[in-house]
Amino acid sequence: MEANFFRHLAAEAGILLAGRRIEKIYAPADNVWTLRLDGKDAARYLLFRPAKIAGLLFFSAQKPANPFTAPARVMWLRKRLGGRRIIGCRADWPSLRLALELAPTTRENPGRCLILDLREGLRVCDEPDTDFGAEPEWPGPDEVMANKDIWREYPQISPPLRKRLASLDPDDARDLYLQVIRGDRPSRFHAPEEEEGPGMPLVWPSPGRNLSFDTALEAAEAWGARTLFPDLEDQAERPEFVRLKRQRKKIAKALERLDQEKARLDGLIALREQGEALKANLYTLTGYDGEQNRIPERITLEHPVLGPLEIELDPQISPAANMERLFRLADKGRRGYVHLARRRNELGKELARLDAGGAPAPGQAPRRHGGTEGADAPAPLPKRWQGLAVSLFTTEDGFAVARGKNKKANHEMLSRAASPFDYWFHAQDGPSSHVILKRDHPAQEVPERSLLQAAELCALKSSFKGDGRVEVMYALVKDIRKIKGLDHGSVAVDQVQGTLAVRPDPELEQKLARKA
Numbered sequence: 001m002e003a004n005f006f007r008h009l010a011a012e013a014g015i016l017l018a019g020r021r022i023e024k025i026y027a028p029a030d031n032v033w034t035l036r037l038d039g040k041d042a043a044r045y046l047l048f049r050p051a052k053i054a055g056l057l058f059f060s061a062q063k064p065a066n067p068f069t070a071p072a073r074v075m076w077l078r079k080r081l082g083g084r085r086i087i088g089c090r091a092d093w094p095s096l097r098l099a100l101e102l103a104p105t106t107r108e109n110p111g112r113c114l115i116l117d118l119r120e121g122l123r124v125c126d127e128p129d130t131d132f133g134a135e136p137e138w139p140g141p142d143e144v145m146a147n148k149d150i151w152r153e154y155p156q157i158s159p160p161l162r163k164r165l166a167s168l169d170p171d172d173a174r175d176l177y178l179q180v181i182r183g184d185r186p187s188r189f190h191a192p193e194e195e196e197g198p199g200m201p202l203v204w205p206s207p208g209r210n211l212s213f214d215t216a217l218e219a220a221e222a223w224g225a226r227t228l229f230p231d232l233e234d235q236a237e238r239p240e241f242v243r244l245k246r247q248r249k250k251i252a253k254a255l256e257r258l259d260q261e262k263a264r265l266d267g268l269i270a271l272r273e274q275g276e277a278l279k280a281n282l283y284t285l286t287g288y289d290g291e292q293n294r295i296p297e298r299i300t301l302e303h304p305v306l307g308p309l310e311i312e313l314d315p316q317i318s319p320a321a322n323m324e325r326l327f328r329l330a331d332k333g334r335r336g337y338v339h340l341a342r343r344r345n346e347l348g349k350e351l352a353r354l355d356a357g358g359a360p361a362p363g364q365a366p367r368r369h370g371g372t373e374g375a376d377a378p379a380p381l382p383k384r385w386q387g388l389a390v391s392l393f394t395t396e397d398g399f400a401v402a403r404g405k406n407k408k409a410n411h412e413m414l415s416r417a418a419s420p421f422d423y424w425f426h427a428q429d430g431p432s433s434h435v436i437l438k439r440d441h442p443a444q445e446v447p448e449r450s451l452l453q454a455a456e457l458c459a460l461k462s463s464f465k466g467d468g469r470v471e472v473m474y475a476l477v478k479d480i481r482k483i484k485g486l487d488h489g490s491v492a493v494d495q496v497q498g499t500l501a502v503r504p505d506p507e508l509e510q511k512l513a514r515k516a
Contacts, residue, residue, distance in 0.1 A: 002201070002202055005203050014090075016059065021083065022036070026066045028066050028067070034064060043217075044060070060225060087101050088101035090128065097132065101113055113127065137154065144177070160206070189212065189219040229442065230440045269330050271326045274309055275323050278301060389408065390402040395453045396512075397447045399450045402435070419477065420478035422439055423475070424477050427464060433458060435458040451474065
């Protein structure tokens with residue numbers, strides 16, 4: 001993070017944090033921290049990721065997903081931080097550090113300060129360093145422009161600042177430098193648009209297209225959300241090659257078991273011929289009753305078409321009962337063939353998805369769910385979606401859409417697959433499939449065309465699909481609650497984002513069907 005931007009961010013964050021209580025701390029990934037604060041506002045969570053260049057510090061109403069088991073470091077911090085109120089904030093902005101002074105507690109060795117260091121990480125201590133918060137020295141403008149490595153001695157003279165100064169004429173550059181020294185609050189804060197690349201938020205516009213914000217907090221959140229949430233999802237997908245290899249091996253074993261099952265079913269189906277031979281010659285076996293006068297275990301009988309067949313019989317039952325048993329086993333084999341073919345088709349599709357590269361190779365930038373690439377180049381869905389009974393689509397704007405095929409899939413999409421900031425669609429006043437539109441991060445904008453297409457896909461699997469006009473509501477997944485004790489798919493909606501009126505077009509399914 002750029003030091004001069006952090007100067008204003010730390011000042012705004014200090015005002016927002018003062019008096020707040022740290023309820024709990026989480027670690028959604030290695031070196032990523034979430035502090036849950038008291039209150040129900042949009043600044044409920046403070047998200048922090050230290051990094052030498054791309055450090056993140058922002059507030060969010062959305063908490064990232066966490067591992068099922070908290071690491072030991074998290075448990076250690078919870079014992080010292082949980083329930084403690086923030087009574088003061090101090091910033092050492094040139095070094096990208098923020099110290100949170102915590103209320104006293106009777107706990108053993110709790111520490112008085114929580115240091116958020118965007119370069120080094122998070123630590124608890126009794127007092128910050130003696131030079132913490134000292135005002136930096138400022139070299140002259142000529143020295144700033146003459147030495148490209150000046151940031152090593154003066155960290156507030158960042159490469160983005162030097163680049164900005166170099167782009168201006170001398171008078172404007174001198175004015176900007178003086179404003180930076182004084183810490184004048186700019187009228188707007190800036191961050192590059194998503195299509196321009198990751199970049200970073202700055203006090204001045206960066207080259208290319210920029211988004212502007214009233215506060216540093218807003219700029220930090222917009223940039224941080226679109227950076228952190230996709231990164232966390234990508235981390236959850238690693239290591240991809242190991243996972244893909246294991247899945248292919250698992251599918252190969254399943255196909256091998258299906259070959260064995262096919263041989264067993266073939267044997268059962270062949271019993272029909274023995275049953276037909278037994279039926280044709282049943283009159284010759286009337287003397288056998290399966291009790292005192294038992295039939296032999298093996299007998300050769302003439303089949304009307306195939307000729308002589310050797311038949312294995314159960315001597316404990318009558319010939320007629322043996323005939324019924326053979327036909328029953330043959331029918332069982334025929335029914336099993338249907339399930340065998342279905343399962344083989346499922347495994348074939350799953351293997352095709354893996355062979356098509358369902359996940360990016362190491363070092364390859366993953367494709368996101370929305371953008372300019374369109375439906376012909378869909379982004380890979382996270383692995384937690386694999387195995388669900390869902391139909392997959394890609395909107396014309398490139399957003400992935402999943403539609404449940406049954407109640408169980410509707411339930412599982414919400415319970416283990418969808419992200420809290422994804423959009424959920426359902427018919428307004430009646431039964432329908434659940435539909436999920438994937439987003440990369442909570443702040444990602446979804447074009448109206450994609451919202452309407454997702455709503456129309458929902459309407460096509462609703463009780464109103466024959467109507468000319470269907471109303472479909474949509475909400476954030478985080479606002480959908482599964483109702484305990486009721487059937488899968490039964491939910492309550494805490495807050496609806498909106499309602500869309502669509503006219504279902506059956507051709508849309510084929511048009512948007514996701515390509516492998």
